[in-house]
Amino acid sequence: MYLLIDVSVFVETVGFLSVFIEALLGAPQLIKNHKNKSTAGMSKLMVFLWTFGDVFKTTYFLIRRAPIQFWICGLLQVSIDLFIFVFVETVGFLSVFIEALLGAPQLIKNHKNKSTAGMSKLMVFLWTFGDVFKTTYFLVRRAPIQFWICGLLQVSIDLFIFGQILFYRKPYKKVSKAYIH
Template sequence: MTVLGTLAGIGMAVGPPLIYADQAYSIVKKKDSSGFSHDVCGVLLIANIIRVFFWLGNRFETPLLIQSLLLIVSQLILLAICLHYKPTATDSSEDATNYAPLSPLPSSPNPQSHSREDSDYLSQPPTANSNNRGSGGLKGLCVGGKRPFEFWQWEGYGSYLEFLAALILTLGVLQIILGRWMWYIDALGFIALSIESTLPIPQFIANYKRKSCYGFRSSTLAGWFFGDAFKTVYFFVRRSPIQFKATAILTLCWDSAVLAQRVMYGANPPREGINQYSSNPIQQEEEERGLRADGEERQFSLQ
């Protein structure tokens, strides 16, 4: 029984971070992260940072703490990969040399399109004017469109690091002030695990908008479903805090929803003729019709 418990603990610690290894490899291989919602990285980073502070007041099992630390590291790497290979709104699927303008160089004559070698992750993102290119813009790549303060829609990797550093600093101050009260510690646990329970939702929305699961690895989905099923059983057998049990069940329900999408939509690319980065295909069709009319008018004037 001790051996099984040890193996289960090792699986809980290293299993979830390894789920995303194949997803990262696939993005690097295809040089395209458009099918994977990088909001998933945000959910895991925020939830596990809060969970670490929850551990300071309620010393749950060490494998779960190690799991949180490994997930933080793995998601920072995956987030950098997603941003690096995020295509621009004007990119065609055949053009694999242009990526999202994480931080175009000031001397660049065309900041809207440049190769990834010119990117500096830690630089400031470009101005708002360079972000709104075309009707779809980069907003079409993000779940939920425009957000207050463009939350988790920043283009510079440094902006994400600054936010996470501010979150850690805030939680550290609150831990010093309120860490002696158990109600605060319990609230941290519920907040951390409630956020983590929403993990499949950004991917669910992205799949629904594109009517396709293209770019989202089946291995990641299998890891979510079977991993969360294993965690649910583990939490009940090991009598983990109620926060872990309740949120594990909720996460498993959302995993089932994404699994249903995989069966319905399949893994084929989105339908041709509809820009996968545009949230309004009708508006895109009208613009294309207008461009054709402009071209005909110019041709007539030349004659």
């Protein structure tokens, strides 16, 4: 019987496509996580096991000297798995960390000016209590540790600003040299 294509080329092509398609399985999730800027709804254990399995599979391909397409696709798969986890977790941490530092420029400005003139005390009060409640929610709901750390940092900055309001409420008066003996 006459075949239009070489069987070995066909088998290699099918093998490559099967591994390549499997390697790209994580891409739709990566895109969704990037659009949502969140890994909400994803099991971290599933991502860990998936990555762990891909690492072992790629190692197996390398040790067994499997055709190059297998270990290239395996490396691609591991890279996508790690990128999904590391990138999204990094973006998530940076977003809560930057939010935690929102009060820092005001804290520094107040310190340099030795004044909180112009700041709404009610705003700082509500800001502080909002951050306390948010951080309490993170702790009670057992949110990931980056939320705890950033929440506590944010509350600390809020409390320092609140302390500045109390500390700087009376303007400084220069001490006359006549009083210094």
